[in-house]
Amino acid sequence: MAKSLLFPEFKMERDQSRCISCQVCVRQCANDVHVYDQGDDKVTSREEQCVGCQRCVTLCPTNAITVKKQEAGIRPNANWSTQHLRNL
Ligand code: SF4
Ligand code: SF4
Numbered sequence: 001m002a003k004s005l006l007f008p009e010f011k012m013e014r015d016q017s018r019c020i021s022c023q024v025c026v027r028q029c030a031n032d033v034h035v036y037d038q039g040d041d042k043v044t045s046r047e048e049q050c051v052g053c054q055r056c057v058t059l060c061p062t063n064a065i066t067v068k069k070q071e072a073g074i075r076p077n078a079n080w081s082t083q084h085l086r087n088l
Contacts, residue, residue, distance in 0.1 A: 006086060008047035011068045018064035019043060025056040025065060 012033070021041050025034040031049045034056065036042075050067065057065045074085050 004048060006048075006074075007070050008050065009070055009082075010047060010050040010052040011070050012045040012047045012050060013066040013068075014043065014045065015064045015066075016042075018062040020062055020064075022061060024059050024061060028059050029056050 019042075021036070021043060023034075023036050023043065026036050026043060030053075031051060033046050033050045035044050035046065037044065052067055052069065054067055057063075057067055074082050077085065
């Protein structure tokens with residue numbers, strides 16, 4: 001997949017010392033953000049697909065996930081909405 005020039009809108013952090021690879025987040029995210037790698041027995045994230053709903057944060061049994069708004073996102077603009085700027 002080609003790298004996007006836009007920063008993902010949300011930043012995903014997974015505390016690997018807490019994650020037990022239960023895959024609850026993989027099954028519950030409607031946007032397929034979390035991906036389980038069977039070989040490594042680890043879960044990784046595709047942040048660019050995250051909409052920041054916090055569902056995975058709430059459902060993770062070990063509180064391993066943090067989802068925050070990206071600081072380097074698009075600045076507020078009186079004429080153009082964030083969605084318009086992303087669609088350019
Ligand atoms: S729900 Fe939490 S503990 Fe389970 S795989 Fe996802 S991050 Fe790891
Ligand atoms: S915050 Fe919502 S969209 Fe983002 S990874 Fe978690 S469940 Fe998926």
